[in-house]
Amino acid sequence: MALYVALVYGPVWFKAPKEFEAPMDSKLLFDCHQEIVARKASLKVTLLRRMKHLLNADGLLMLYIAQVRPLMEYAPLTWMSSARCHLIQLDRVRQRATRLINSIRKKEQRQQLHQGGDHCQLYTVEHxxxxxxxxxxxxxxxxxxxxxxxxxxxxxxxxxxxxxxxxxxxxxxxxxxxxxxxxxxxxxxxxxxxxxxxxxxxxxxxxxx
Incomplete structure (x- = not known):
């Protein structure tokens, strides 16, 4: 689908299907895009927390891989030049998800429902x-x-x-x-x-x- 640019006062939006929108600021930087992605991913991790009583650790991990990680990794070559203070927000979301999954796995081990399971070690978003x-x-x-x-x-x-x-x-x-x-x-x-x-x-x- 052809992309077109709508110039407005403030952010510049590359119009595409809604899930693929990527805003640029007036300096043609993707810093605002990083903030939006980090906020959306953080909300999805919050939803994972609300579902922890319905899923085991493996289920939460699968849901994270399917719903949260693709949002933080879409088209990374375009915005990988963003400042580290913006990129680190994505890794903070990953750390939240890791702590959540590991806490459920520890609880399963104590209840002897999932013996021998290893702690979840997700690769960093930067890696x-x-x-x-x-x-x-x-x-x-x-x-x-x-x-x-x-x-x-x-x-x-x-x-x-x-x-x-x-x-x-x-x-x-x-x-x-x-x-x-x-x-x-x-x-x-x-x-x-x-x-x-x-x-x-x-x-x-x-x-x-």
Whole structure:
């Protein structure tokens, strides 16, 4: 569906189906979007708390994965450059859900209804965001997905190996950054992670289909 921009006094809204709306502020930043997502996700965790007498720990975990986490992880490459003070709100929601699920699991263990269960350890939202960015970049750079060609990062030109640094054929060119926000954008941050990742992993042998 084609998106159109409605310019108004205040936020700028990219109109799309209601569940996919992403507001930008007057500075073309997604900070207000982060606040809205964190608030919606927090309300859903509150609903999980109200349902804890109806579901066991595994049921609450499944409901969190199905209803809360997708809301916090939709289109992360567009807003991953947001300030950390906004992004950390999402991890606070995850921590609330983790505490809730672990409290129910401890109660089940005391009642001997779920012996031997491990505590819930959910990956941080930042970790999952980094994995999705690297997966996306692998599809574009190595697997050459046609619809991702415009988002490819230039390969780094070959240089001579030294004793301390070995040149890889899969290193990416990292754009020069003049601001901290630019360092957090998809191209700059993911390219830096990719260069560290390829030092230990043979990306050409990976399959992310």
């Amino acid at each position: 999952r965001r980094s994995v999705s960015a690297l997966t996306f970049l692998h599809k574009a750079q190595v697997q050459h997905e046609p619809h991702m060609e415009d988002l490819m990062v230039p390969w780094r030109s070959m240089e001579r190996n030294t004793r301390s640094v070995l040149t890889s054929n899969f290193l990416l060119e990292i754009l020069r950054s003049h601001t901290s926000r630019h360092q957090r954008t998809f191209f700059t941050r993911t390219a830096a992670m990719w260069n560290s990742f390829t030092a230990d992993v043979h990306v050409q042998q990976m399959n992310t289909h």
